[in-house]
Amino acid sequence: MRKEMKSGPFIFFCLVAALWIGCQNHSGKERNGDTLPDTSSAVDSETRSGMDTECSDTDTVEGEFTADPVVITDRNWPENHGEADLCLWKDDRLAAFSFTIDDNTAPEHEWWIARGNEYGFRFTWFVVSGSIGTAWGGSWGDFIELFSLGHDVQSHTVTHLSGELDITAEYADSKAAIEEGVPGAKVLTLAYPGGEGSELNDVEVASEYYIGARGTYGANNPADNIQYMLTNSISGSFNLSELENTYSSLPALLNSESGHYRGWQCMHFHQVAADEASILEGFDYLGNNEDDFWVGLYREIILYARERDTAKLEVVSASENRIVLRLRDQMNDALFDLPLTIKVRVDNEWDNIVVEQCGEAIEYQTQWHNGNQYLLLPVVPDRGLVTVHP
Ligand SMILES: [Zn+2]
Incomplete structure (x- = not known):
């Protein structure tokens, strides 16, 4: 087997230094709702019927929405119940x-x-x-x-x-x-x-x-x-x-x-x-x-990184008994199906919490930080609304 060069870049022209935009730092309070559908009634009917009605987003493409920017910060710990953050790396590492x-x-x-x-x-x-x-x-x-x-x-x-x-x-x-x-x-x-x-x-x-x-x-x-x-x-x-x-x-x-x-x-x-x-x-x-x-x-x-770079996380609604999240990306869903990690701040009184995406239970991790309760949710983009409730 031939031996490879130990170092040195290939002589390629660099790919265009595209603006790899992504997502970090989501706060329900800061969201302006520009592309949010009016989901309050959908959520209500979902609650009544006990079924998720929106089980998939069509394969979203670039330009359909603006991805959240990737910002390098320390770990984010959203302060208020219902606020969520898309983690830079899996499991918030x-x-x-x-x-x-x-x-x-x-x-x-x-x-x-x-x-x-x-x-x-x-x-x-x-x-x-x-x-x-x-x-x-x-x-x-x-x-x-x-x-x-x-x-x-x-x-x-x-x-x-x-x-x-x-x-x-x-x-x-x-x-x-x-x-x-x-x-x-x-x-x-x-x-x-x-x-x-x-x-x-x-x-x-x-x-x-x-x-x-x-x-x-x-x-x-x-x-x-x-x-x-x-x-x-x-x-x-x-x-x-x-x-x-x-x-x-x-x-x-x-x-x-x-x-x-x-x-x-x-x-x-x-x-x-x-x-x-x-x-x-x-x-x-x-x-x-x-x-x-x-x-x-x-x-x-x-x-993970390519999904994250083109993703948008939205807190659709947050009430004292339910949080609804939506995660989309702009990649081809047939190939890009790895879960991204969402961190969501939930009320400290919540326990026996259930997380579902399209009626399927999602296993999550619980973390406590500065006396506040957080969940880490593995969520595949474009597979419908994620509901979190005690
Ligand atoms: Zn080789």
């Missing part, structure tokens, strides 16, 4: 981290499985589909096992850009092969191969098949300006120093004084054996800060 493993690297699967069991983290393999059946490439059975353990299998092209195939085939055929080889896997993201042949990479072609793609520029990704088709990723070595090399510092993601506060760090690994001790320091750091880091699959972090 401060920052995100993703482990990714390239080039199949089958001889080390057992090492990763053991670390996953030990730390509770899940990892993403970027698979060279044409290498399946070799000692280094492993078998489909290997990847079926990893997938069954909650790890993920995404694309690293068919041949690692050996030159045998054109770039469309490299991107499209690997996606198809992996989805066939690992039933249930949704191959939505790509890691651009580095090293020899990397000049063949093409962001525009990748965009036709994938919703996100990983480059190898070794820096953190800012939460409010992710270049989805060319995300940054640091080559297999943790920088746990806050003061030096801030561009790759992991602690900087938790430091509100840092320009990287609340960002996402992605790391890519090949063989870990030689650097095991220092890599495990990084695992320990993440494990010791598990309340602050969302250690997620690459695909899920892309889904």
